[in-house]
Amino acid sequence: MQFFSTNRQSPDTNFEQAIFQGLPPDNGLYMPEEIPKLPVSFWDNCDKLSFNEIAFHVSEAFIGDLIAKETLMNILNEAYDFDTPLTRIDVNTYCLELFHGPSMAFKDFGAKFMAGVMSYFLKKSEQRINILVATSGDTGGAVAQGFFGKENITVTILYPKGKVSELQEKQLTTLGGNVSALEIDGTFDDCQALVKQAFLDVELKEKFSLASANSINIARLIPQAFYYIYAFSRLKALNKEIVFSVPSGNFGNLTAGLIAMKMGMPVKQFIAATNLNKVVPEYLNSGDYKPISPSIATISNAMDVGNPSNFPRMFEIFDKDIEKMKSKITGYFYDDEQTREGIKEIYGQKNYLTCPHSAIAYLGLKEYQKLNNSDAIGVFLSTAHYSKFLPDMEATLGYLPEIPERLKSLLDKTKKSEQLTTNYSDFKDYLLKNLK
Ligand SMILES: *Cc1c(COP(=O)(O)O)cnc(C)c1O
Numbered sequence: 392m393q394f395f396s397t398n399r400q401s402p403d404t405n406f407e408q409a410i411f412q413g414l415p416p417d418n419g420l421y422m423p424e425e426i427p428k429l430p431v432s433f434w435d436n437c438d439k440l441s442f443n444e445i446a447f448h449v450s451e452a453f454i455g456d457l458i459a460k461e462t463l464m465n466i467l468n469e470a471y472d473f474d475t476p477l478t479r480i481d482v483n484t485y486c487l488e489l490f491h492g493p494s495m496a497f498k499d500f501g502a503k504f505m506a507g508v509m510s511y512f513l514k515k516s517e518q519r520i521n522i523l524v525a526t527s528g529d530t531g532g533a534v535a536q537g538f539f540g541k542e543n544i545t546v547t548i549l550y551p552k553g554k555v556s557e558l559q560e561k562q563l564t565t566l567g568g569n570v571s572a573l574e575i576d577g578t579f580d581d582c583q584a585l586v587k588q589a590f591l592d593v594e595l596k597e598k599f600s601l602a603s604a605n606s607i608n609i610a611r612l613i614p615q616a617f618y619y620i621y622a623f624s625r626l627k628a629l630n631k632e633i634v635f636s637v638p639s640g641n642f643g644n645l646t647a648g649l650i651a652m653k654m655g656m657p658v659k660q661f662i663a664a665t666n667l668n669k670v671v672p673e674y675l676n677s678g679d680y681k682p683i684s685p686s687i688a689t690i691s692n693a694m695d696v697g698n699p700s701n702f703p704r705m706f707e708i709f710d711k712d713i714e715k716m717k718s719k720i721t722g723y724f725y726d727d728e729q730t731r732e733g734i735k736e737i738y739g740q741k742n743y744l745t746c747p748h749s750a751i752a753y754l755g756l757k758e759y760q761k762l763n764n765s766d767a768i769g770v771f772l773s774t775a776h777y778s779k780f781l782p783d784m785e786a787t788l789g790y791l792p793e794i795p796e797r798l799k800s801l802l803d804k805t806k807k808s809e810q811l812t813t814n815y816s817d818f819k820d821y822l823l824k825n826l827k
Pocket residue numbers: 496497498529638639640641642643644645693694748774775
């Protein structure tokens with residue numbers, strides 16, 4: 392399987408090259424040259440397969456013989472040692488809970504798979520890499536937890552001092568080992584600028600092998616198709632059409648759903664549910680693609696994206712035809728007030744607590760079901776555990792909801808971080824001393 396750049400100015404590469412490059416040199420995004428269809432026998436039997444067996448068939452279709460079957464299965468078993476429950480909320484509504492991984496958010500699915508395959512390729516070629524990531528919160532946690540303990544890889548995470556939640560900070564700063572956290576006295580943009588400058592620094596590039604763990608990496612996208620197909624497999628016996636509602640920011644999650652569909656998964660419709668950063672819902676309504684800059688701050692802050700980075704991939708999947716896209720994706724957006732009402736509604740009516748992001752997916756699903764008088768089964772994706780957003784949950788509900796045990800023990804751990812200013816030469820000195 393070869394991968395091409397959506398800008399079509401860079402040479403095609405295989406999976407291994409695409410994941411270490413991250414971005415093609417022409418600044419496009421890597422996409423598989425053809426999305427492989429899984430055989431009829433797979434779709435007939437998928438209800439009898441485990442999550443990891445489904446993940447195996449899906450990933451093998453992209454990776455081919457670059458990784459031996461048994462090794463790939465081992466990588467998946469190591470990555471997905473947690474559950475992915477599909478919880479029934481009412482007769483036609485299910486919640487796909489994607490928050491049972493180490494950072495309690497769905498980005499674990501991409502980060503853990505990427506860490507596993509990268510570490511495998513590096514050991515095989517006896518090479519090592521240094522991953523640099525800037526984070527505003529959620530991505531850093533998933534990358535830190537996903538890459539923790541991986542051989543031949545060190546991870547350096549930059550985060551803005553005082554601008555991530557206590558919990559997010561603990562997820563970044565308490566691991567130690569091959570994961571180091573740098574607390575930058577500045578904004579997320581400052582962190583990103585430092586990382587960018589390091590990637591362009593000739594001296595660093597000569598001394599070390601640097602890589603990013605960006606969400607646009609194809610190794611983070613493909614594994615997100617696993618859970619759509621898993622959800623389908625568990626609902627297949629009901630013999631009904633399925634609608635997936637996806638709380639979206641950069642649209643990697645939704646793009647992975649489209650990949651699952653292209654692989655042969657039957658799906659009636661996707662719902663692109665956003666907060667006020669409603670670029671895609673508006674595009675689907677008006678045909679105008681208008682990025683929002685700067686992005687609007689909301690309580691569903693992991694979706695505060697004014698120019699979704701995966702849009703070119705979605706466009707590619709629909710042959711750059713908005714009518715085709717509209718036939719499979721419906722967009723809805725909600726403000727913070729509606730999001731809070733959504734959290735209260737699903738809790739009041741169904742006794743089920745969701746985070747602000749997941750509540751937006753729930754609202755999108757309900758709106759679709761109502762407007763279309765739809766009898767299809769609705770699955771909304773829950774992308775994070777509510778306890779990652781305690782202050783907003785408390786303000787919405789009027790009391791502090793219960794915190795899971797594993798979170799409490801995380802909060803008790805001691806933070807280890809290095810404090811730095813936004814000065815590049817200090818950052819560079821740190822890297823020269825600490826990278827391997
Ligand atoms: C990253 C994130 C999203 C948005 O996912 P995209 O793939 O960027 O659309 C939604 N919810 C949570 C909790 C996230 O961390």
